[in-house]
Amino acid sequence: MQEIRFGTTLYIGTESLKRLSDFKNEKIFIVTDSFIASSELLPHIKSYIDSSTETMVFSGVIPDPPIDNIVAGLEYSKGFPATILLAIGGGSAIDAAKAILYFGKLTDRFSEIRFVTIPTTSGTGSEVTNFSIITDDEKEIKYPLITDEILPDEAILDSGLVAGLPPKQTADTGIDVLTHAIEAYVSTSANDISDALSEKAIRYVFTYLDRAYKDGNDKEAREKMHMASTMAGMAFNIASLGLNHGIAHAAGARWHIPHGRINGILLPSIIRYNAGVTEGKYTNNTTLAANRYAEIAKFLGLNAGNPQMGVRSLVNAILALQKRLSIPRSLSEWGVSKEQFESDKNAIAEAALADRCTATNPIVPTKEDVISILGKLFI
Secondary structure, eight states: OOOOOOOOEEEESTTGGGGGGGOOSOEEEEEEEHHHHHSSHHHHHHTTSOTTOEEEEEEEEOSSOBHHHHHHHHHHTTTOOOSEEEEEESHHHHHHHHHHHHHHHHTTTTTTOEEEEEESSSSOOGGGOSEEEEEETTTTEEEEEEOGGGOOSEEEEOGGGGTTOOHHHHHHHHHHHHHHHHHHHHSTTOOHHHHHHHHHHHHHHHHHHHHHHHOTTOHHHHHHHHHHHHHHHHHHHHHOOOHHHHHHHHHHHHHTOOHHHHHHHHHHHHHHHHTTOBTTBOOSOOOHHHHHHHHHHHHTTOOOSSHHHHHHHHHHHHHHHHHHTTOOSSHHHHTOOHHHHHHHHHHHHHHHHHSGGGGGOSSOOOHHHHHHHHHTTOO
């Protein structure tokens, strides 16, 4: 038996920021980063907040927020009896707010607080998930924090906030959406509900990501990618993820590769691995995952006469998309050296296997498997 709950209320469409005006006589603790705090975005969002409501802004979030960043946010909130926690930004800002919320609840400071998110990128889906990623800088490890205690109560999805997002960031976050949706689709915990959300998100990525990348002000493309991000987040919140994210968390922390980018570099290799492809050859030993990947190829209209053909078509379609988005195809292309690989491979493999996302991968990997996958990503 599976339990499926959608605990986050979504506000979508034009002028969805008007939801903020409904909050009267509240105290809102805003968590964001320095870029948003110094841009026109924060004053624009705050302009919707009723004058009866007091705000305090913590703008110290940094990418891949480390533990001391979370502690700083908690310390900053002392003395401000917040009734609403408002996260504004991409995955790092929302993840930081989730961790601040979690540890704040442990001390009863945020026991009755309402948690609202406003994503300003279209990638992580963090606005609708009970996942948060915290980085331990000393150990160079990312830890997934997974608990319903950090599931947002509300998410305000205003695609106008992502208009004009730079092409590089659009590409990285868009491929992150695709990875979320594909991993959820082949997860061992997938079901009909998560499948429906994953399928729609995958379709949207292949239809609209190119357009959003080429023209940041393409309103329709931005809106659809914003929805794709949320749908993929809802899908993996039900079904979880897989080895792609397990390795991405471990390797990304150690080699300082943006999360969406490392996911994209890994994705074709992980698909081949899960599908049972050995030494570049598509064998007849069809795995359950291969059939699932072939289903994706079919609903995308790709050549999928048999599972092997479907897997090959899907991988080729992803590689073609990544080429159009200028996403590196290898770790060496990003700048990771063979020496770094040899030095870090064991620690990365061990961390990837211990990652909670890996638990729902369709194939149970070994340490040698992870090292082999990474080793092949040097050209």
